[in-house]
Amino acid sequence: MHGTDPQAHGLPGFVGGTLDRVxxxxxxxxxxxxxxxxxxxxxxxxxxxxxxxxxxxxxxxxxxxxxxxxxxxxxxxxxxxxxxxxxxxxxxxxxxxxxxxxxxxxxxxxxxxxxxxxxxxxxxxxxxxxxxxxxxxxxxxxxxxxxxxxxxxxxxxxFPRVDPVSIMLAEHQGRVLLGRQHSWPPGRYSALAGFIEPGETVEEAVARELKEEAGISVHSVRYVMSQPWPFPSSLMIACIAQCDDPALTLDETEIEHAFWCDADGVAAALAGDPDAPFLAPPRMAVAWHLLDHWLRGAVAPSDARA
Amino acid sequence: MHGTDPQAHGLPGFVGGTLDRVxxxxxxxxxxxxxxxxxxxxxxxxxxxxxxxxxxxxxxxxxxxxxxxxxxxxxxxxxxxxxxxxxxxxxxxxxxxxxxxxxxxxxxxxxxxxxxxxxxxxxxxxxxxxxxxxxxxxxxxxxxxxxxxxxxxxxxxxFPRVDPVSIMLAEHQGRVLLGRQHSWPPGRYSALAGFIEPGETVEEAVARELKEEAGISVHSVRYVMSQPWPFPSSLMIACIAQCDDPALTLDETEIEHAFWCDADGVAAALAGDPDAPFLAPPRMAVAWHLLDHWLRGAVAPSDARA
The missing domain is CATH 3.90.79 (Nucleoside Triphosphate Pyrophosphohydrolase)
Incomplete structure (x- = not known):
């Protein structure tokens, strides 16, 4: 069963402003x-x-x-x-x-x-x-x-720029695709992401990024949540897409390494377990919440968090 | 029952590119x-x-x-x-x-x-x-x-700009809010819309626009679909939000008139019926498809289209 409340574990950073923009x-x-x-x-x-x-x-x-x-x-x-x-x-x-x-x-x-x-x-x-x-x-x-x-x-x-970015998990048989960039801290993996370009939908951008960076084809892209990311002015649009063929061909200028991670591994990483297969993104990043959303919706993780 | 395929009546304009962006x-x-x-x-x-x-x-x-x-x-x-x-x-x-x-x-x-x-x-x-x-x-x-x-x-x-825009239907008891701008053709009504600003989510922008332009509060914003709109370079992000109190206070500099329309009225307008309560937006606009999506999901329209 997919969770319906993307905020069950708090908000991503920069979400929840209460200012009246007048x-x-x-x-x-x-x-x-x-x-x-x-x-x-x-x-x-x-x-x-x-x-x-x-x-x-x-x-x-x-x-x-x-x-x-x-x-x-x-x-x-x-x-x-x-x-x-x-x-x-x-x-x-x-x-x-x-x-x-x-x-x-x-x-x-x-x-x-x-x-x-x-x-x-x-x-x-x-x-x-x-x-x-x-x-x-x-x-x-x-x-x-x-x-x-x-x-x-x-x-x-x-007018001020807002640059929409698609950030996405590809899902294949109960696993999600995680990747890391060369510049990241050791062990850190996260969702892949890229700027949405003129002339494409959110869903088309998700498919293009996954094809460019990981060499996979996806379908059934589903929107999950969004987040402003002020470095300098992105709008992160987080999605989950379905992948039928998990064979990876990485764009090694962008992605140092990527792997398919199961729900147990994601749960361990989000819980901060030192034995987790990867170091999770920070909780302020929408990627943490996208992983958490997927985990709560994932089918029967053998050791799901409470 | 909400429809699950937003493309059952074709694609909005500018969607469906097949170019490899290389x-x-x-x-x-x-x-x-x-x-x-x-x-x-x-x-x-x-x-x-x-x-x-x-x-x-x-x-x-x-x-x-x-x-x-x-x-x-x-x-x-x-x-x-x-x-x-x-x-x-x-x-x-x-x-x-x-x-x-x-x-x-x-x-x-x-x-x-x-x-x-x-x-x-x-x-x-x-x-x-x-x-x-x-x-x-x-x-x-x-x-x-x-x-x-x-x-x-x-x-x-x-880098080329892409300006995200939220475009939305507010829903109240089986009706949706439609508005018209002063410059539009006579009788034309559509979903309200506005640019997403730095520091807000898609959902926050939907709520802000509806408050600013129609004076209503909404919750439970749900993403439906997106569309590139090259006039000059918007990314339309179409949503449906729930409204509990339908009393309107219009921003008359932006909105000439607005009203709550039931499913029969929307169905007649999308069908091009000359007796419809409004002239629908063109089919290339995502607003047409958002209305169609809502109509297919609306509860028990008394005269729904096939």
Whole structure:
């Protein structure tokens, strides 16, 4: 029996935001200015792209007296009716990848704070990388409370990117395909994944990635769940696909090794068993939850977790 | 009983591509040059962004003797082992929206040809709008067989955009919510939709859009299907959500009117009945198929179609 609640073991990281994104304020300069001037307004403190925490969760401080509205994005209004802003930067001193500090945030703050941080991180990164117009090369400036940029020359509007990624388990006779990249920690295996391209469905992208990276053909692709992944701004779309012929042909530039793992092995890895056949992805990654979802639906694992 | 095959009444437009996207060739300049020089290579003919057809389907012609590889994107290799290219343009004479000619393509050519055209259209549009580096403003050039652009100054790589959009039916007691925008043809109603933003899941975006545009709260969001929509480069993610309180508060800047429609009304509209309570979206749109999926799963419509 397949489990029906993908959240039975908690949420993946960055899921569960509670901010009201206040679309009606973004596009209304008067309401935007009023939110920025409100005594309730708060700045989400970041160090570069990194999160900062205090005893209450993410560090939120009043806006500085000389803060300039055009250098901030209005993330939304929180459950305490506070407009929450993030400060835009012109240069980034780090790349887009997750760091130990950003990966560890879920152990320190609530799920909704992790989601708030993820939203801020994606937007701050996007602004810093879009200071010029891709159409004509002229400077752009923040627009619509930071939810767009507008070209100062050709007036083109540009909107924050969200890059959909398919991440998938192929299933064959009670086993799922796990792979590892060369750069990962020793023993770590996870679901395969890749960016969805123009002109394909989620399901077509799942099939293409598995063919490219593992040389297998799949069918009956089933959507399981999604997750925003702010490194820098992906939307992970997690699926399970059926495979009839398990013979692998790996793309060794992408995948160092891959194998078909049974439910006992997946259960041991998710439980953190040192004798498990692989080191599971971190619980904040949607891959952990995809494996957990599959395990709860897998037919008769001989030693399923409670 | 919910239907299990979302394709029982054909595919939405742009779904069902059969091109091999040959990732291994894109990143290998020697293989790329070999494909471009192949006597099998074909140019997909476009007029601006518009499709061109002949008796065989989409017009495909040999590459001109003076064609330059850097002005083309390698779309992939077709089932007849022909490398298919599209010509990149520097300026666009039309906007990104669908035209009668592009919307009508599905009546003229196969589903895989429609998908091929959609892929080409999204990529040609993206290249024309990304001639400059968003990081530093310098010119960029096509890279990786047209699947990236690279900055000539700061060496940043830029990849084609795919913008995920949630498109959804809210369901309440056997009825679904349909809305219309001011600009649509008289009588046309469809599913509500909106871009997924950084920091939210597909499901969170569905709930946000319905709250913003119709003032309703939903739960139990269920994924149904996806579709690439090349105007200019969306990924439509179609869902059905449950609503307990049907009282509507419309965002009248986005939605001119909305109403809850029962299965009989949806069935009549999809059948093209002139007495139907609304004019259905075109069959190439995923909204048509989402309505059809819902109808086949709806409980006991009194006059369901065969």
């Amino acid at each position: 679309d009606h304020i973004r596009s209304n300069p008067a309401l935007h200015a009023q939110a920025f001037a409100s005594p309730n307004a708060r700045l989400l403190v970041l160090e570069g792209l990194e999160p900062v925490t205090d005893d209450h969760g993410l560090a939120l401080v009043p806006l500085a007296a000389d803060a300039r509205i055009e250098q901030h994005v209005l993330l939304g209004v929180d459950l305490q009716d506070r407009p929450i802003f993030a400060h835009l930067v012109e240069t980034l001193e780090q790349g887009p990848n997750a760091t130990p500090r950003s990966r560890g945030l879920a152990d320190l703050v609530s799920a909704s704070d992790v989601a708030l941080y993820g939203t801020a991180r994606s937007l701050v990164h996007w602004h810093a990388r879009h200071r010029f117009c891709s159409v004509c090369g002229a400077p752009t400036h923040a627009h619509k409370a930071g939810w767009a940029r507008r070209c100062e020359s050709c007036a083109s509007e540009h | 990732d291994h060739i894109r990143s290998n300049p020697a293989l790329h040059a070999q494909a471009f020089a192949s006597p099998n290579a074909r140019l997909l003919v476009l007029e601006g962004l518009e499709p061109v057809t002949d008796d065989h389907g989409l017009a495909l012609v040999p590459l001109a003797a003076d064609a330059r590889i850097e002005q083309h994107v390698l779309l992939g290799v077709d089932l007849q082992d022909r490398p298919i290219f599209a010509h990149l343009v520097e300026t666009l004479e039309q906007g990104p929206n669908a035209t009668p000619r592009s919307r009508g393509l599905a009546d003229l050519v196969s589903a895989s040809d429609v998908a091929l055209y959609g892929t080409a259209r999204s990529l040609v549009h993206w290249h024309a709008r990304h001639r400059f580096c968003s990081v530093c403003g310098a010119p960029t050039h096509a890279h990786k067989a047209g699947w990236a652009r690279r900055c000539e100054s700061c060496a940043s790589e830029h």
